[in-house]
Amino acid sequence: MDNPIRRFFANTGLFGASGDSALGIDIGSSSIKVVEIKRKKGKAVLETYGAIALGPYADLDAGRATNLSTEKIAQALSEVLKQSGVTTTSAALSIPVQSSLIFTVELPFAVKESDMPSVIPTEARKYIPVPITEVSLDYFVLPQKEPSFEELNNPDLSTKQPVKTRVLVVATQNAAVSKYRSIVSQCALSASFFEIEIFSSIRANFEHELSLVLLMDFGALRTKLSLVEFGMVKSYHTVDRGGADITDSIAKSLTIPFSKAEKMKKEFGLFENMAEKTLADIIKTHLDYIFAETNNVLLEHERRYNQTISKVILSGGGSLLKGLKEVAVSNFQVEVEVGRPFSKVGAPAFLERVLESMGPEFAVAVGLALRKL
Numbered sequence: 001m002d003n004p005i006r007r008f009f010a011n012t013g014l015f016g017a018s019g020d021s022a023l024g025i026d027i028g029s030s031s032i033k034v035v036e037i038k039r040k041k042g043k044a045v046l047e048t049y050g051a052i053a054l055g056p057y058a059d060l061d062a063g064r065a066t067n068l069s070t071e072k073i074a075q076a077l078s079e080v081l082k083q084s085g086v087t088t089t090s091a092a093l094s095i096p097v098q099s100s101l102i103f104t105v106e107l108p109f110a111v112k113e114s115d116m117p118s119v120i121p122t123e124a125r126k127y128i129p130v131p132i133t134e135v136s137l138d139y140f141v142l143p144q145k146e147p148s149f150e151e152l153n154n155p156d157l158s159t160k161q162p163v164k165t166r167v168l169v170v171a172t173q174n175a176a177v178s179k180y181r182s183i184v185s186q187c188a189l190s191a192s193f194f195e196i197e198i199f200s201s202i203r204a205n206f207e208h209e210l211s212l213v214l215l216m217d218f219g220a221l222r223t224k225l226s227l228v229e230f231g232m233v234k235s236y237h238t239v240d241r242g243g244a245d246i247t248d249s250i251a252k253s254l255t256i257p258f259s260k261a262e263k264m265k266k267e268f269g270l271f272e273n274m275a276e277k278t279l280a281d282i283i284k285t286h287l288d289y290i291f292a293e294t295n296n297v298l299l300e301h302e303r304r305y306n307q308t309i310s311k312v313i314l315s316g317g318g319s320l321l322k323g324l325k326e327v328a329v330s331n332f333q334v335e336v337e338v339g340r341p342f343s344k345v346g347a348p349a350f351l352e353r354v355l356e357s358m359g360p361e362f363a364v365a366v367g368l369a370l371r372k373l
Contacts, residue, residue: 005042007292008080008216014268020038020039020373021037021038021039021047021087021088021373022036022037022038022088022092022369022370022372022373023035023036023086023088023089023091023092023189023369023372024036024037024091024092024093024094024200024364024366024367024368024369024370024372025077025089025091025092025093025094025184025235025365025368026094026197026200026362026364026365026368027073027077027093027094027096027180028054028096028220029054029065029066029067029096029219029220029221029244030053030054030055030062030063030064030065030066030219030220030221030244030317031052031053031054031220031317031361032051032073032077032080032092032244033050033051033054033361033362033364033365034049034051034075034077034081034084034365035048035049035362035365035366035368035369036048036049036078036084036086036088036369037345037366037369037370037373038373039373040346043346044343044345044346044369044370044373045345045346045347046345046346046347046355047087048084048085048185049084049166049176049362049365050080050081050083050084050086051080051361051362052076052079052080052083053307054066054068054072054073054076057072057073057075057076058072061257061258061259061260061262062259063220063243063244063247063257063258063259063262064220064222064243064244065095065147065242065244070179070182070186071186071216072248074182074183074186074187077183077187078186078187081187089188089189089190089262090189090190090191090192090372091184091189091190091191091192091271091369091372092172092191092192092193092194092195092199092369092371092372093180093184093191093193093194093195093368094196094300094364094365094368095172095176095180095194095196095197096176096197096199097196097197097198097222097224097238098237099170099172099173099175099176099177100170100171100172100173100196100220100282101127101128101135101170102128102141102168102169102170102171102196102198102233102236103167103168103169103171103236104167104168104169104234105120105123105124105127105139105166105167105169106164106165106166106167107119107123107164107165107166107167108155108164109164109165110165110340111165113141116139116141116167120137120139120167120169121137121310123167123169123342124137124169124171127169127171128171129174131190134173134174134175135171135172135173136170136171136172136174136177137169137170137171138169138170139167139168139169139170140167140168140232140233141165141166141167142156142166142167142168142232142234143229143230143232158273160194162292165363168232168233168234170196172194173369175225177194177283180194193371193372195367195368195371196210197217197364198215198217198222198224198226198236199233199367200225200231200363200364200365200366200367200368200371201215201226201316201339201363201367202215202228202231202233202365202367203216203323203367203371204339204341204344204362204363204364204366204367204370205313205339205340205341205363205367206228206231206313208260209228209231209310210228210229210230211242211310211311212227212228212229212307212309212310213227213228213229213309213311213312213313214226214227214228214233214294214298214309214311214312214313215227215228215313215315215318216294216312216313216314216315216319216328216334217315217316217319217363218242218243218314218315218316218317218318218319218321218324219242219243219317219318220242220243220244220317221242221244221245221318221320222238222239222240222241222242223238223239223241223242223290223294223316223318224236224237224238224239224309224316225237225238225239225294225297225298227301227309234301236302237293237294237297239289239290239294241286241289241290242318243265243317243318243321245286246265246282246283246286246318247261247262248261249282249285249286250264250265250282250283251283253278253282254278254279254282258344263335264279265279265283265321266321266322267321268280268322269283269321269322269323269324270283270284270287270321270322270323270324270326270327271322271323278358280323283321284327287324287327289290290345291327291328291331295331309332309334310334310335310338311334311335311336312334312335312336312366313336313337313338313339314328314336314337314338314339314360315338315339315360315363316360316361316363317360317361319338319339319360320338320357320361325337325338338360339359339360339363340356340359341359341360341362341363341367342356342359342362343356343359344366344370345366348362
């Protein structure tokens, strides 16, 4: 595969031997995305990128979700690294959310930072359905809730409120980390760190949002919902429906091959015309379900914390569906934007439109590379 950005940089000699490079690898259920960036004069600059469908490695159509062996994944990763011309051998990898558990622990007392390593594992056991020895724990103390106007003006009221500590806990399966270590080893790479995919996506999609924002990441198998405030995940949920489910329904309803259904979905999306009205109806059935589940999550958060979202950011390959943004605006009645992760790295002007059009697919890989750099 002739990568235009690699060819451009090679011809111009923009990158010399100096500077640090960072490689982000996002291994999804239907594809692998890689992004290599380099530090140039204090700025992150895009060196190359690439993607490869995993369906064919399981004798399936491109776009299908897969469950491949480590050997098959390593084979596909080696191919996309070769096609995109990646030169860096030290990589950052994402861990899929299905290999982890993200939850919030609310402690009914103030906890010293020095006591956290002993308190958190004890509390986490109540939420984790496997032995604690089978997972690795990480945690972040969430910011305290700001006192309300009434509390500020009534000291007696505020003193009656018990001091609580809310902690976001991330439990990652050790087996998943071992699997990805095996994959990078087979590709002659070294892994500098692993990160749950939603944290990479937040880093790539967020700018300076301080109020509560909903990040909707549309994947092949599921839609991931993250409520984020001050750059921190306040809560996380998944909806078990994604882009591959939509394509599968189109294929079955219209009695056409999966590959043709995928092409039609990308070409027409929700933009109705007389010939493709049925297509839009099929897609809308799935989106109605996803948005209904999302609204339930938002209503529960509002009920519990008296807080509503100020903005929605769409990410993932499914967010490129034509007409999705308009449906989201109608549903949420707040500002909605499609993520632009490549805007955080420098790139030739002639690639700007291309990178913007496919940016949401590469959000996780960009976020990983940015952290590593």
